[in-house]
Amino acid sequence: MKLASLTMIDLSPLWLTAELALITTAILFVLSIPLCYWLAFSNFKFKVVIEAIVSLPLVLPPSVLGFYLLLAFSPENEFGKFLDHYFDTRLVFTFEGLIIASVIYSLPFMVHPLQSGLKNLPVSLREASYTLGKSKTTTLFKILLPNIKPSLLTGLVLTFAHTIGEFGVVLMVGGSIPGETKVVSISIYDEVQAMNYENANFYAGILFVFTFVILLSVYFINQTFTKTNPLND
């Protein structure tokens, strides 16, 4: 009985979730490096406004964020109309829409570790590189980033794990279209609604173990880094 029900389990939400988390993490990594550099070192007067906006997803209920994204993506409204008209793209109830929503929702999880990593580096490292004739870009890629490896790792893993766990935003923007937007967290909800507790338990158990293993490895690797990190001397 148990085996029979398990064989009926649809594995596509698992792959879809992994795909969504990987793409979101990759996009956020690329976007966050210049953003964090700016946040860490700029003297811009209204920087706090940007910092507050970046941190919004931390405190805002996901359904609120999802609701506004749904409104923005809707072809009924200006932004949605613009995308529809010029790019022939619909973001509501599509995987692409889900990616954009996830990028916004997980932004602080990538930005905060990177920003504090860069800020905590001794200023003299950056200045020494400038006095050696190196540009800001060379300094960033050859000196600053290689010296904040623990922060990079934390940002990558937290973003990945957080994207896997998102529910409210995904439900609002993506709905629950099998193979397109139905991720694991939604599947758990659907299975519980349909009283299929065994299936729900299967999905939930995988998420539980996977997330725990990820966090465990981050703490373990960071502990090793901290022990060997010369900047902690």
Added chain:
Amino acid sequence: MIDFYAYKILQTAQGKMPLEVSFQLEQGNLLTIYGNSGAGKTTLLRILAGLTHSEKSRIVVQGECWDNTETKLHLPTQKRAVGFVFQDFALFPNLTIRENLEYALPNGESNKIIDELLELMQLQSLQKSKPQHISGGQKQRVALARAIVRKPKILLLDEPLSALDDEMREKLQDYILKIHKQFNLTTILVSHHLPEIFKLADKVCLIDSGSIQKMGSPTEVFTDNKISNKFKITGEVLAIEKTDFLYVVQVLVGNSIIKVVATEKEIEGISISSKVIVASKAFNPIIQKIGLK
């Protein structure tokens, strides 16, 4: 020739303090900047290197203008031919000693100078080590070598020897002199250490309360020229003992302690840790070569 003028409001613990400094320095000279902490010594080096902006400045180095607030010219640090040795050395922890030096090499230039500098600073055996695995004195030598790789016109040293013990300090002073002469540099060194200044500097610039109080050779700046002494040494007061009529002052000179008798008038203004000159003009001291005959 360096023609330097800068005016900047400094934020100090006692509130705002204007720093206004102007000096000229011949090419090949070694200038030390001496003054209390918070006097603006490091800020001067930073303005020269382009790391700190000032309210008003005009800096011309060997005919090339680096800073002029009137014409709004501010050459970025990267384009100024300076070598800067930071107080904390600022070695890159992700690179080995050799890679730290190679990082400084301008694109397409031969790395012959890297080998030359590693040899000159006796760092060959450490070239594959990471900075976190070498001693303070070794880090200092790497920082000095790295600052020279680009063949700068000016070498700026921000109290680089302050964290080292006396023996190491003396060795590194020799390295600084060697580099200064071999690469025909104009060097500016921030230092608190009088014996170091007397050993290294052609010129001293004494800064207090945001402006230059005195500038000249170490002897001109730190001694009263009226003394036509036969010999003099500088040291630091360790103790002052009162005897029946006079005072006995213990002075640390290098690693030795000497006792000097002083009158009450002489002792005025001198306290423990004062920097003093011990001079004699009345008798001939004995001089002997040290070592085996």
